[in-house]
Amino acid sequence: MNGRSAMRLARLQEALAGGGTIHLSEAAKLCGVSEMTIRRDVAASDGAMTFLGGHLMMADNPQFAPVYDLDEQRGSHYLAKQRLCQGAASFIDEGDTLFIDCGTTLMPLLSMLGEFEELTVVTYALNVANAVGTLPNVRLVLLGGLYHHSSQSFGSGEMYDAVRRLGINKAFISAAGVDLERGVSCFHFHEVAPKQAALESALCRILVVDASKLGVVRPAYFAQLTAFDVVVTDAKAAPALNARAGGANRPPRVMVA
Amino acid sequence: MNGRSAMRLARLQEALAGGGTIHLSEAAKLCGVSEMTIRRDVAASDGAMTFLGGHLMMADNPQFAPVYDLDEQRGSHYLAKQRLCQGAASFIDEGDTLFIDCGTTLMPLLSMLGEFEELTVVTYALNVANAVGTLPNVRLVLLGGLYHHSSQSFGSGEMYDAVRRLGINKAFISAAGVDLERGVSCFHFHEVAPKQAALESALCRILVVDASKLGVVRPAYFAQLTAFDVVVTDAKAAPALNARAGGANRPPRVMVA
DNA sequence: CATCATCTGTTATTTTTCTAACATTTTTTG
């Protein structure tokens, strides 16, 4: 890659910075070179941009990432999450105000919200906000603050109070670890405040986790299992969770999706 | 479109709800039909999904929208905005905390932030947050609240106080209308509070507008022109703005980009 | 200025995607 090539790449990158795509022919016009030169530039670059059917786009844009690959295991993972979210969605009623946690577990749930007439979603995650922002029937409240790349979510000192001020019907919480003795945990400490605030203010608290999280403890503890009304999980995790039912004073109901 | 076709479309739409793309072959596998059937389904649907080089995606996803079309006027518009933002970017120093307004005018500015070692960006716009969120060198503070589709931004009663609490060096403000007598205005009333708060707390206030906004008054007034330290604009708008300089008690400096 | 290396444009070829046509299967209807 030479100087002029780098210049062209920078120019294109700037054009694409705000999101969107640009057709090869237009990229060529913009830079005043042939389409072939643009192809060569992009091929010789560090892979920041790629072509998708003749359209140039930023490669690192998660929007362009293939949802999943049926040939790999990711497909089954996705379908499992989908099933889990279908179970979770059965708790939603018309007009509800929902708290939706960060992470990828609850993403399939968002597409199911289109079925309703009117809902309100409260979240502190950027990926959730982007997905909900496209739904015309859902009011979106995003709890802002300092952005954390790691979890695509926001954290702030006022998060706890901000959540408490809202009238949340149902809280859908995800977790990175669920242990019968040591409780429910996640990776990032800034997630603790919004999760706990949602658990305290929501009328119905729903934990959505698959079997891979069972028996795992992560750095940031945020609740005991008894803090939830319902645990939506898969068939593999259900027995262990149900066994607990007898011992605890107020065990959550276990729903197998 | 029949029942099964609708089922398949719904299935695919769910797969794409969280953003991303899915290849035609995978969509066919997922639905257990041939690729041709998927093509027909999508063609007969309401246009919610489209193909781009064999990849299926949500049509309304702004991420996939072409950045601009050189054949139409939009191309020159884009380049003008780019120039404007280059002028605006010259005011940024290493370590600054920037307030970035909503709208599309300032989007090209964001890609120029990658040049710096460390910056902080404060915004209340979802599109700005998405663009800044990809920059590793920029800390992002998003001011949350209720989402407004119209301007892709958030509004809340606490917006004013939230901005005032932050230490903002430079505020980059966009506007839909600039009139020498009747001041600077925008379309949406919920934008007034954050704009005014930013103007009050920022050390340096920079208005970025092109000539098409000059002499225009929009419903939501938010400031007099004298509230700004600098106006970054194009050659076409500069004369009218400079003429004002003599009369006003503290006229903004006009920078032609 | 001549020579070399590099960059770019043009053309040709292969691959992939898109469209259309027709064959087959499934569902509906009398």
Next chain:
DNA sequence: CAAAAAATGTTAGAAAAATAACAGATGATG
């Protein structure tokens, strides 16, 4: 159950995109 209609699959051809190969242009170097 037979006929008609609809849905789906298969194949073939057209269009577009991706790749490769070669030729001309540009710029550096001695």
